[in-house]
Amino acid sequence: MKQKTTKAIAAITFACSLLLHPLALAGTVTFTPPPENEAPKQTAGGASRNGTQCLSESTVAELMTPSVQPLMPESRYGTTISERPTILVYMPETSAPEAFFILLDENSKVHYKSNIPISGEEGIIAIELPEEAKALEQGKNYQWHFVLKCNGKLHPRNPSVDGWIKRLEANGTADLRGNPGATLEDAALLGAAGVWYDTIATMALLREALPTDPEIADNWTNLLGSVGLGAIAPAPMIGTLDSASAMH
Numbered sequence: 001m002k003q004k005t006t007k008a009i010a011a012i013t014f015a016c017s018l019l020l021h022p023l024a025l026a027g028t029v030t031f032t033p034p035p036e037n038e039a040p041k042q043t044a045g046g047a048s049r050n051g052t053q054c055l056s057e058s059t060v061a062e063l064m065t066p067s068v069q070p071l072m073p074e075s076r077y078g079t080t081i082s083e084r085p086t087i088l089v090y091m092p093e094t095s096a097p098e099a100f101f102i103l104l105d106e107n108s109k110v111h112y113k114s115n116i117p118i119s120g121e122e123g124i125i126a127i128e129l130p131e132e133a134k135a136l137e138q139g140k141n142y143q144w145h146f147v148l149k150c151n152g153k154l155h156p157r158n159p160s161v162d163g164w165i166k167r168l169e170a171n172g173t174a175d176l177r178g179n180p181g182a183t184l185e186d187a188a189l190l191g192a193a194g195v196w197y198d199t200i201a202t203m204a205l206l207r208e209a210l211p212t213d214p215e216i217a218d219n220w221t222n223l224l225g226s227v228g229l230g231a232i233a234p235a236p237m238i239g240t241l242d243s244a245s246a247m248h
Helices: 002-020 057-061 184-192 196-209 214-226
Strands: 077-080 086-091 098-104 110-117 123-128 141-149 160-167 237-240
Touching: 077 196, 086 141, 086 160, 086 196, 123 196, 184 196, 184 214, 196 214, 196 237
Parallel strands: 077 160, 123 237
Antiparallel strands: 086 123, 098 110, 098 141, 141 160
16 A cells, blocks of 8 residues: 555656646757766766777768767766666767677676677667666666777777766656657656656657657757757667677
């Protein structure tokens, strides 16, 4: 009975949130960043090594072409309500046959790691933590790293990016992320609540399901543009973690 009451309260909280976010009702997806004091101190400026190893000659020649980029705000910090969130990374054309992904907990201990086969095409890859990966703990910060394995090997100069993620309590939004029936309104509610990872993952899901929908396309472009990533908004989705070989 207590559990049912808790769920009922959560549902009421969620319903009330609809009234507080008129843009969500209109299906306009905007992102409200969480307070800066929530981010770990190590996130200042974000870290990346955008070298030119194993990138195509055209990418290197065109200085305005983005290198490997996380689909994240400039702070490289974001939140999720998912036990196993999706992380999106943009890759330019590359000769690297695979990438390495690792997720660390607050004590720098390995939470999950995997080698990810990649096609070499330009596009956005969705790194989906599988069921065998331990669920993220609520209230904990995690850091992830994504590195291209040039010539199949890891090297300090290889292009790489990283980011931080914190799992929050769902508070009535538990069924929004990852739902095949997700809508723009769901994405708008997540964005208004400052839940970056699930906002962008929901938008990617909608964009992939309805690639010709102009409203979804506009919201996707505007959302990425709002965090300085407008240049990579046209990039297609090119793969997920489903084909990855997990390393234990």
